[in-house]
Amino acid sequence: MKQTLLTICLILFALPSWGEDNIDKPWSKKSCTEVYNAIAIFASLADKEWKKDEEKAARYTLAAANYATIYETVCKQK
Numbered sequence: 116m117k118q119t120l121l122t123i124c125l126i127l128f129a130l131p132s133w134g135e136d137n138i139d140k141p142w143s144k145k146s147c148t149e150v151y152n153a154i155a156i157f158a159s160l161a162d163k164e165w166k167k168d169e170e171k172a173a174r175y176t177l178a179a180a181n182y183a184t185i186y187e188t189v190c191k192q193k
Contacts, residue, residue, distance in 0.1 A: 147190035154182045 141147075161175035 142189045147186065150182055150186045150190065154179050154186065157182065 142150075157175045157179035161172045161179060164172040164175060
């Protein structure tokens with residue numbers, strides 16, 4: 116029983132260090148440009164729809180925010 120518990124603990128402590136070597140590379144400049152342009156499109160659509168249909172505008176705003184998060188995560192890496 117003690118050996119099993121010790122083995123499980125060693126495996127659990129070793130897993131986080133394995134993930135450090137598995138770092139994603141930034142996306143290509145073309146892909147990042149497309150994501151950036153999509154942010155602008157969704158923001159523009161949200162602005163146009165705001166007076167007509169606030170719910171639809173909120174969806175566009177959410178999409179722009181999600182794309183901005185993706186852009187910041189994969190395109191702004193150092």
